[in-house]
Amino acid sequence: MYGIVLIAVLTIMGGAIAYIGDKLGTKVGKRKLSMFGLRPKHTSIIVTIITGILITSSTLGILALASRDVRTALFGMDALKAQLSNLSNEVLAKSTELEVSRAALDAKTAEYAALNIKIKDTAAKLASITSELAVVTSERDRAASALQQVQTDYTLARGDLEKSRLQITQLQATKKELDIRVAALNESKISLESDVNRLNELTAKLNKGIQVVREGDILYRAGEILSTSVIHSSESKSDIKSSLTGTILKTNFEILDKLGIDDKKAEALWIAQADYDQAIELLANSKQDVIVRISSAGNIVYGEPVIGRIELFENHLVYAHDEVVHTEVMNAGRTAHEAEEAVLAFLQKVNTEAIKKGILPDPIQGTVGVMSGAQLYDTINKVNRYYGKVQLTATAQIDTYAVGPLKIDIQVKSAQ
Missing domain, CATH: 3.10.440 (Ribosomal Protein L31e; Chain: W;)
Structure with a gap:
């Protein structure tokens, strides 16, 4: 499409220039004008020549401006020839290198074929050696298995002997421990008999309040605070156990005093072990001081043990x-x-x-x-x-x- 437009432009422009030249030549001839002192006829010829020059020049100029190839053909032909010559030389050199590479490739191909033959021979030898190695390995494994069985039998026999000696030693140690345990149990039996007698006495004293119970006299009301203490967060877990146990014992002493019981070893306050363990864990994990309240779990009357519960609260200013x-x-x-x-x-x-x-x-x-x-x-x-x-x-x-x-x-x- 671009070429067609260019041709149309050149045609129109050439026709216009020729038309203008013809008109100028006609005017020069009719008016008998003269240029450079020439005759009118010669002047008309010069105008026609100039018109032709303009047509040619404008045509070449437009083509040169519109097409890079035309510029190259007009002004860069020598450089193009030199470049073409260089490219031809490079092609020749590359062709030579290609021939050399092909010769090297043929040599490597021959070497590769020889190597494949050698690999096949080596693989055959390897297969033979592998088969022989499998047979030898199987024989070795059987020998090793037999040796291991002999060693196992020897170890078992020696172990039985050592085990028997160890069992004798352990039985002797167990006998000594049992002797010590029997002696400790005998002492515990005596202590328990003493505790039973003491508890019987406490029961008798507590039963003295039966008349008060019948009358409905309440010793402690449900939720009534029995004691209050503060355990510091800086204490270790063992110190926390000691502090909480001391609080419980102190509360027990106060209840005994209120009941008029002189035996301070009597247990008038009962707290569930689960509540005690849970309180220890909460106190050990607390980052600040904690208020420990021991309160009555229900209405307590004379003659009944005091069922207590542990309540914990954060203590802050x-x-x-x-x-x-x-x-x-x-x-x-x-x-x-x-x-x-x-x-x-x-x-x-x-x-x-x-x-x-x-x-x-x-x-x-x-x-x-x-x-x-x-x-x-x-x-x-x-x-x-x-x-x-x-x-x-x-x-x-x-x-x-x-x-x-x-x-x-x-x-x-x-x-x-």
Whole structure:
């Protein structure tokens, strides 16, 4: 398509130039114009020649601009011939190298064929040697098996002898251990007989409370705290066991004192072994101090053993010294009775706020601290001195942890 367009352009352009040249020649002839002092006829001929030159020049110029091959044919023929000559020389050199490579390939092919023949011969010899080796290996294995059987029989015979000697030694050691065990069991029997007698005495003492049981007098209520202690996270597992065991023993002594039993070896407190083991594991894995509460699992009356349970709580600082626990504006009223009611209501809110903050309350009474009668009376008197609104502020007396109890100071001032 490009060639057709180029030819059309050249044709149109040549025709246009020829037409213009003809018109110029005609005008020159008619007007008898002269160039360079020539006759009009000669001038017309010169115009025609120039027109032909322009047609040829423009044709070659357009072809040269439009086609790289035309430029090469017009201006780069010598370089093209030189390049062609070089390529011919390279082809000749490559042909020579190819002939040499073919000769080398033929030599390698012949060598490869000879090597294949040698490999076949070697493979035949290898097969023969492998067959012979299999026969020899089979004979060796039979000899080794026979030798191993002889060695095994020898080892078994020697082992039986050593085993018999060892059994004799073990039986003698077992006899000594059993003798020691018999002696220990005899001692344990005597100790157990003593414990049975002591427990019988304890049972007799506990049975003294049967009349109280019939009347329904409860020794401990369900959930009542028997003892509270704190075990530190820095203790080792053995120290934790010792601390927990000490807490249980101390609680047992307190129960015996409450029952009026003098025998401190008596067991009035029963705690399940599973609860004890679980508490040890939780305490050993804790990263901070833990509150240990031993509480009654149910209502306990005189004559029954106290079934206890272990409760664990994290012990952390709840209130720092002088930290505000609760503050509120109360109506003090105008009488001592109204002042007392205001103070008691404020204390109830302090108790609720402390429980929310994290101090453990008494499960029976729901309180987190105690206040002496003198402190309560003094606070009521202070409130009674004011009429109307007073601001009560409760602050912690000391650093108080979750284990409690919370001890507070109460500041009273007018809020009028």
